[in-house]
Amino acid sequence: MSKDACGEDRLGHHNKSGFDMDAVWRHVIVLSNFTDRLAGTENIEKASNYIVNYLEKIGGVRAWIDRFYFLTSYPEYSYFEILEPESKIVNSFPNLFSENTPPEGVTGDLIYVGSGDEESYRGIDAAGKLVLAELSYSPPRTEKARIASINNAKALIIMNWGRRESRTVGRGAIKGVWGPPTPEDMERIPRIISLNISRYDGEYIRRLLSHRRVKARIKVKVENKWVCSSQPMCRIYSACSQPMDELIIVGGHLEAWGGTVTDNSAGNAVMLEMVKVLAENRSKILRSLVFGFWDGHEIGEAAGSAWFVDNYWVELNEGGVAYVNVDACGLAGASRFVSYSSPETWAFLEEVEKEVIGKPSEKRLPLKFGDNSFLGIGIPYIFTFATFTEEELKKSGEAVFGWWYHSEEDTIDKLDREMLGIQAKLYLEYVLRLACEAVVPFDFTQFTRLVKTDIAQIREAFSKEWTEPYLSRIEARVNELEILIYEVNKIARECKNSRENTLTKSVNKLLLTLSRILIPAFRSTVDKYSHDVYGNIFLAKPLPRVYKILASLTKTSREDWTWHALKVSLTRQFNMLIDALINASFICRTFLNRI
Ligand SMILES: [Zn+2]
DSSP: OOBOTTSSBOOOGGGTTTOOHHHHHHHHHHHTTSTTOOTTSHHHHHHHHHHHHHHHTSTTEEEEEEOOEEEEEEEEEEEEEEEESSOEEEOOEEOBTOOOOOTTOEEEEEEEOTTOSGGGGTTOOOTTOEEEEEOOSSSOHHHHHHHHHHTTOSEEEEEOOSOTTOOOOOOOBOOOSOSSOOHHHHHHSOOOEEEEEOHHHHHHHHHHHTTSOOEEEEEEEEEEEEEEOOEEEEEEOOOSSSOOSOEEEEEEEOOOOTTOIIIIIHHHHHHHHHHHHHHHTTTTOOSEEEEEEESSOTTTTSHHHHHHHHHTHHHHHHHEEEEEEOOSOSBTTOOEEEEEOOGGGHHHHHHHHHHHTSSOOEEEOOOSOTTOOOTTTTOOEEOEEEEOOHHHHHHTTSOTTOTTTTSTTOOGGGBOHHHHHHHHHHHHHHHHHHHHOSSOOOOTHHHHHHHHHHHHHHHHHSOHHHHTTHHHHHHHHHHHHHHHHHHHHHHHHHTTTOTTSHHHHHHHHHHHHHHHHHHHHHSOSSOTTSOOOTTOGGGGSSSHHHHHHHHHHHTSOTTSHHHHHHHHHHHHHHHHHHHHHHHHHHHHHHHHHHO
16 A cells, blocks of 8 residues: 555545445435525525534534625516517526616517627627527626626526426526625626526527517516625644645535535535545645635625635635535536646646546636636636536537526436546545645646647737737747746656655745746736636636737727727736746746755
8 A cells, every 4th residue: 555645554546435425415415405595595504504513523623604794696586578479478587686677677679699708799789689698608697798788788688508398497697706896896797687588488589589570578676785604614634743834625615506406415415525534534634624615606606715715815825735626516417527627737637537537537727617716816726527428518508517507406316326426536536635645746837838829829819919029928938937847847756755855845835836826827817816707708718818908909999099008908918927937937946946
């Protein structure tokens, strides 16, 4: 058996012992009794109490409930009636943070805008119209609302995903700004009337629209207010003789819509048993762990995890190694593992995945969803889940989290016990290795490779006049950094089994600092103390913070004075990227010179 850095028996790969799937299942049954456990409700309080009571009984675990205020929204009613060419009342549910209508409602002509991204509005006059968009993550609901509102649409109607005959009405919110809002954020919440309808009714309207003008009336009422959270947390301290001053964060949202089984009672249940296994092995883990059962998930837009980052900022900045997101576990019928994770973690994840699931997951860049409040501060993000084949997704209107997502249909029959077990093992193994390996197992050469790909894509897409000499400077700096990282990696490999020497500690400090410098600059578009908006589409683009401005430049006339202002912003954002690379190289060089 392999030895860990404490010289004790390491926890076995695949974790053959310890993970109690019967207990996981029991937690799911209990937690899914607390349906629609939305912020500020009795049900979330009951679920929180269940979680904290369970955690408090585990030896070596400190559990508590974080209480803080955040902005959320509650549904009062919605009404949707087709007036022409025929009369029909359509089942609906308000999108939370919708604008309220006058009591008599608003009327207008309907138009269909497909995914509802910026392209969908090209050549269409949406002003004063009721726009119908499909639900998908491209772009997410909040971006559809923002884009509809800047196109002056009167209302946004979101047709659920799922099969064409599905009458399930989804639920969601359009707040967009991430976390508890600042006064500036309050101004950026999309102002538009919005509701949800089923895919069945959406397809019916599309059929009507194919040959007639369709007129409808909409009424929506929601109530927005600041509520106090109920956010269970726990901490497991290493009981190893020489613990490291570092921290791994594991989180999953507790606030949940509808039946809650797969989203996210299953994830919460997996986390509870992970805590148990980790606490039982406190003498073998080298780093502390914090588990967060986030409140304010989809309505407050990751209010719980954002509050956690804002309020534990200094400690996270100093010692945060990684954030592992536990969500969408055990979806029945799922077969494809997809991972939205920071590139520097990919090689590490693949090693674990090959052992647990037999092959690597499909890797994607981390985006602004799934409680990823960690991009600004610069802590690597890990979120792997199993979804459906491309063919199945096409049939279900891209229902990546299942057609039952955010509805009362999210019941126990949607949970596959075997898949849940595999995902639970995968999360546990990720976290065990992160907690037990002496050297933080991240490789920044994957990061630099992606920056080089980004440079090539920007060159392809935009005029040299706007991108040079900056891109060449970034390229030179990234090549320089890559060489230094190769040298750092050699030393990291040598330190793999030697926790006791100060060199290992220096390697880890260096890797954590690289995360803090590179992630906010290259994978976020805001400063390191702030949060990008939910689903920010630019995070999927090359060099997001400059792409965002380049995209605006292409749409702005040179005669327009904002064209020059955009050029000023562009220069500053390029400077930020170059500066980040210079700083990263500087700390690598200093480290290499010292040893
Ligand atoms: Zn979820």
